[in-house]
Amino acid sequence: MTxxxxxxxxxxxxxxxAVGYGLREADVVLKLAELVxxxxxxxxxxxxMTRNKNTSAGYPSGREGLHKRIAYANAKNADxxxxxxxNAGKGSGFESYVAQPAPTRTKRIQKIINDNVLDFLKGxxxxxxxxxxxxxIQAARGRIAVVRDTKMSAVLLECLFIDNPTENKLLxxxxxxxxxxxxxxxxxxxxxxxxxx
Numbered sequence: 001m002t003x004x005x006x007x008x009x010x011x012x013x014x015x016x017x018a019v020g021y022g023l024r025e026a027d028v029v030l031k032l033a034e035l036v037x038x039x040x041x042x043x044x045x046x047x048x049m050t051r052n053k054n055t056s057a058g059y060p061s062g063r064e065g066l067h068k069r070i071a072y073a074n075a076k077n078a079d080x081x082x083x084x085x086x087n088a089g090k091g092s093g094f095e096s097y098v099a100q101p102a103p104t105r106t107k108r109i110q111k112i113i114n115d116n117v118l119d120f121l122k123g124x125x126x127x128x129x130x131x132x133x134x135x136x137i138q139a140a141r142g143r144i145a146v147v148r149d150t151k152m153s154a155v156l157l158e159c160l161f162i163d164n165p166t167e168n169k170l171l172x173x174x175x176x177x178x179x180x181x182x183x184x185x186x187x188x189x190x191x192x193x194x195x196x197x
Contacts, residue, residue: 003192005040006078008050008069008146009033010085015065018088020163028171029084032159035181036084036188043185043194048076070149080109080192081154082184083146086162086171093129094121097156099147106153113155113187120183124170126160157184 009030011017017025030053037047050069073081087095094117098110118128147154159180160167170176188194 003045003079003194004076005045005047005188005192006050006073006076006081006152007033007037007047008073008081008083009052010083012051013065018086018162020088020161021165021168023162023168023171025086025088025162028086028162028177029159032177032181032184033084035178036082036184039182039185040188040194042197043189044197045189045192045194048078066145070146074151078150078152080188081146081150081152082188083154083156084184085156085158086160087129087158088161088163090163091129091161092164092167093127094118094160095129095158097144097147097158098154099144102147103153106155109153109188109191110155112191113157113184116187116190117157117159117180117183120179124176126167126170129158129161 009026009032011026012030013026015026017029019025030051033049034052037049040047050072094114096110096114098106102110114128121127144156147156160171162168162171
């Protein structure tokens with residue numbers, strides 16, 4: 001049976017997400033999500049996106065936006081939900097999150113994606129931000145609703161720090177973004193057992 005993957009580009013509309021050195025998180029992750037979507041076209045799966053360039057401007061922000069994303073993925077009965085973000089706070093590196101009560105299958109998907117992405121980032125001198133495979137221990141208090149309230153396996157990626165000058169330069173580089181998208185795609189394909197078309 002063909003798997004349905006829901007790609008979620010974080011933030012959007014009036015919600016810019018984190019900002020740094022002329023970049024808005026909402027714009028970076030939308031571009032990244034569109035690249036992942038494009039690369040997943042080479043695999044035996046179907047994709048859908050919670051927002052794209054045509055819906056970004058009118059996308060609701062805050063809790064309303066979060067609930068719409070979650071409801072959209074649940075209504076589509078997706079097999080996997082991937083939320084893409086950039087970090088901020090003067091740190092560095094890559095990390096990901098799953099909900100605290102995430103089943104073993106979801107944690108296995110998370111690990112495979114992490115390994116693929118970190119292997120790619122090694123070539124740019126970028127490492128994990130602490131433990132790369134994080135469980136959202138605050139999910140019970142509503143911190144990361146998109147991994148807590150989606151009915152399918154869900155992983156949220158924090159792709160570098162937008163306010164770190166070195167990592168910001170990478171996020172501005174279209175070749176780097178495409179390579180990152182390919183690494184994410186390879187991780188998703190491997191973890192979900194997707195075959196090449």
